[in-house]
Amino acid sequence: MTRVVFRNAMLWDGSGADAYPADVLVDGGRIRTVAKAPGQLSAEGATAIDCKGLTLMPGLVEGHAHISFGGAVNDSDLGNIPPEEHLLLTMRNAKTLLDHGFTSAYSAATSKLRLDVVIRNEVNAGRLPGPRIKAASPEITVTAGLGDERKNHMYYESFGMIADGPEEIAKAVRLCCREGVDNIKINISGDDLGPLARGGITTMREDEVQMAVDVGHDFGKRINCHARAAKSVKRAVKCGVDVIYHCESADEEALDMLESVKDRIFVGPAIGIIYATLHEGEPFGFTREFALNIGMQRVLDTSRAVYQELRKRGVRVLIGGDYGFAQTPQGQNARDLKHFVDLLGYSPSEAMVCATKIGGQIMGMGDELGMVKEGFIADLLLVNADPLKDLAMMVDADNLLVIMKDGELYKDNSKAAQAGKRAAE
Numbered sequence: 001m002t003r004v005v006f007r008n009a010m011l012w013d014g015s016g017a018d019a020y021p022a023d024v025l026v027d028g029g030r031i032r033t034v035a036k037a038p039g040q041l042s043a044e045g046a047t048a049i050d051c052k053g054l055t056l057m058p059g060l061v062e063g064h065a066h067i068s069f070g071g072a073v074n075d076s077d078l079g080n081i082p083p084e085e086h087l088l089l090t091m092r093n094a095k096t097l098l099d100h101g102f103t104s105a106y107s108a109a110t111s112k113l114r115l116d117v118v119i120r121n122e123v124n125a126g127r128l129p130g131p132r133i134k135a136a137s138p139e140i141t142v143t144a145g146l147g148d149e150r151k152n153h154m155y156y157e158s159f160g161m162i163a164d165g166p167e168e169i170a171k172a173v174r175l176c177c178r179e180g181v182d183n184i185k186i187n188i189s190g191d192d193l194g195p196l197a198r199g200g201i202t203t204m205r206e207d208e209v210q211m212a213v214d215v216g217h218d219f220g221k222r223i224n225c226h227a228r229a230a231k232s233v234k235r236a237v238k239c240g241v242d243v244i245y246h247c248e249s250a251d252e253e254a255l256d257m258l259e260s261v262k263d264r265i266f267v268g269p270a271i272g273i274i275y276a277t278l279h280e281g282e283p284f285g286f287t288r289e290f291a292l293n294i295g296m297q298r299v300l301d302t303s304r305a306v307y308q309e310l311r312k313r314g315v316r317v318l319i320g321g322d323y324g325f326a327q328t329p330q331g332q333n334a335r336d337l338k339h340f341v342d343l344l345g346y347s348p349s350e351a352m353v354c355a356t357k358i359g360g361q362i363m364g365m366g367d368e369l370g371m372v373k374e375g376f377i378a379d380l381l382l383v384n385a386d387p388l389k390d391l392a393m394m395v396d397a398d399n400l401l402v403i404m405k406d407g408e409l410y411k412d413n414s415k416a417a418q419a420g421k422r423a424a425e
Contacts, residue, residue, distance in 0.1 A: 009054070034374055058371055060102045064321065065107045071326050075194070110159070117179060145197055146191045183242075186224070188209055199248075255313070273327065276321075277296050332395055338391040
C-alpha cells in the first residue's frame with residue numbers, strides 16, 4: 001500500500017476542535033502518526049505532499065445516499081429506467097460521489113433491489129471507483145404509500161417494493177437480506193411530493209413496522225425509515241428503527257422520544273430537496289406556486305424548528321439531502337453543509353462533524369472512520385482553502401486537491417496548493 005506523508009497541513013481532525021498545524025503519516029491504509037510538531041516525520045520511502053498550510057480533513061460521508069437515483073422528476077421516472085441503463089447510472093453516480101470527496105456513503109434506499117449491492121461489491125473489489133458503500137434495499141412500502149405509483153388500470157414501477165401486512169413485510173425484508181443488502185428501508189409516512197399519501201399521513205401500521213424491524217434485526221441489518229408525520233416518528237422510535245429520516249413534523253412527545261434513544265438512533269433532515277424544490281425547482285416544473293401549494297415552505301420552517309431542537313438535545317444528525325432528483329443532482333451533496341448552518345442553526349464545525357465523525361458512526365465504523373486520528377482508516381481530503389470559512393466551496397470538486405480513500409491516492413492535485421493558499425490569504 002501507498003506510504004504518504006502530508007506536511008505543513010492545517011489539520012481539522014473531525015472532532016469539532018479547532019484546526020491546528022500538523023504533519024500526518026499514512027501507511028498500510030491507516031493513519032499511523034499525527035505529529036503536532038511539523039517537520040519531524042521522515043518521508044523516507046514515502047510520497048511527500050506539501051499541504052502549504054491548507055486544510056487537511058477526513059473524507060466526507062453521505063448519510064442519506066441514493067446512489068441509483070438520477071434526474072427523476074417523478075418517482076416513477078426511476079422505475080422507468082431499464083435495468084441495464086440503471087446499473088450504468090448507478091456506477092457513474094458512485095464515481096461522482098468519490099470525485100466530490102465522499103469516501104463513504106450510507107444508502108437510504110436503492111431503486112432496484114441489487115443495484116447498491118452490485119456497485120458496493122465492485123467498489124470493494126477495486127474494479128470501480130466509488131465510496132465505500134452500505135447498500136440499501138428498495139423502499140418497502142404499503143399500497144397507497146410513498147413508492148406505490150400503480151393505478152388500478154395500469155402498473156407503474158418506482159423505487160417502492162410494495163408489501164401489505166406483517167407476513168408480506170417479513171417476506172420482503174428476508175428477500176432483501178438474501179440478496180445482500182446492508183440495511184433495510186421502510187416508508188412509514190407519506191410525502192408531500194408523492195402522488196397520494198401526503199407527508200402528514202402515517203401509512204404503515206405498527207405491526208408492519210415492528211415486523212420489518214424484528215426481521216431485519218434478526219439478520220443483523222439496520223432499519224432506515226421515511227417518517228414525516230409526528231405519529232410516524234413516534235412509531236419508528238417505539239418499534240426500534242435505527243435511522244429516521246425527515247422528522248419535520250415531530251411534536252414535543254416525538255422530540256422527547258428521539259432524545260430518549262439518542263445514543264441508539266440517527267436522524268437526517270434531507271433538507272437539500274426541500275430547499276431546492278422551493279427555491280430552484282422552476283426548470284423542472286416545480287413552480288414557486290406549486291411548491292407553496294404542497295407545503296414546501298411549511299416543511300422548511302418546521303424542519304428548521306425541529307432540527308434546532310434536536311441539535312440542542314444532542315441527537316446525532318446526518319447530512320444527505322435526497323440528492324439524485326432533478327432539482328438535487330448528484331455531486332451537489334455537500335450543499336447540505338451550508339444548509340445545516342444557514343437553515344438549521346449549526347456552526348460550520350458542527351455541520352462538518354455531522355459529515356465526518358457522525359458519518360463514520362452511521363457506517364458502523366465509528367472507532368476507525370470519520371476522523372484524522374492515529375489508527376483510523378486513511379480517508380483524507382486536502383482542501384484548497386479553509387472550508388470552515390466558506391462551506392459552499394466544498395461543493396466544487398476542483399477545490400479538493402487531494403482525495404485519499406483507504407490510504408490510496410485517488411486524486412492528487414497537490415501541486416496546485418500554492419495557488420490555493422494565495423487565494424485563501
